[in-house]
Amino acid sequence: MICLGIESTAHTFSCAVIEKKQKTGKILSDVRKIYRPPEGEGIHPREASRHHIENSSSVLKQCLAEAKLKINDLDMIAYAGGPGLGPCLRVGAVVARSLSSYYDIPIYPVNHAIGHIELGKLLTGAKNPLVLLVSGGHTMILAFSSGRWRVFGETLDITLGQLLDQFGRSLGFASPCG
Numbered sequence: 531m532i533c534l535g536i537e538s539t540a541h542t543f544s545c546a547v548i549e550k551k552q553k554t555g556k557i558l559s560d561v562r563k564i565y566r567p568p569e570g571e572g573i574h575p576r577e578a579s580r581h582h583i584e585n586s587s588s589v590l591k592q593c594l595a596e597a598k599l600k601i602n603d604l605d606m607i608a609y610a611g612g613p614g615l616g617p618c619l620r621v622g623a624v625v626a627r628s629l630s631s632y633y634d635i636p637i638y639p640v641n642h643a644i645g646h647i648e649l650g651k652l653l654t655g656a657k658n659p660l661v662l663l664v665s666g667g668h669t670m671i672l673a674f675s676s677g678r679w680r681v682f683g684e685t686l687d688i689t690l691g692q693l694l695d696q697f698g699r700s701l702g703f704a705s706p707c708g
């Protein structure tokens with residue numbers, strides 16, 4: 531099974547191709563373009579989405595070329611369906627839906643935050659972890675219970691990623707810092 535993944539939740543537009551054989555997977559390609567806001571500023575959702583629109587075609591073409599595949603070789607397309615910045619998410623969803631419609635390939639929206647957690651489980655071999663998820667827009671404590679991920683607590687004002695981003699920008703580092 532060969533899957534194209536599309537990520538566009540915030541500052542990065544990326545495509546990756548993964549091949550699954552039995553219980554193992556192999557990354558065939560992973561291409562990304564990062565939106566860099568003006569110095570000292572954070573992400574502007576409309577500017578980031580404009581960046582994604584301008585780069586989506588070239589990222590997709592490069593990703594397929596590096597994987598030595600054509601779109602018709604894909605068995606499925608997964609895309610980040612949220613959470614994230616609305617205008618940025620929309621770009622990835624439109625690319626996925628357009629490819630799915632034109633080439634008749636099934637698509638699957640993926641929860642971006644759960645993707646982080648599941649990757650951590652895969653890499654560590656953890657079975658039922660208690661998770662502290664610290665991402666750009668999320669700081670949560672979660673656990674898998676009764677067949678789904680349950681949130682036991684989360685920040686109500688600013689996430690740790692946003693705090694680090696603001697702190698880094700105040701020190702003069704390029705965004706994103708968190």
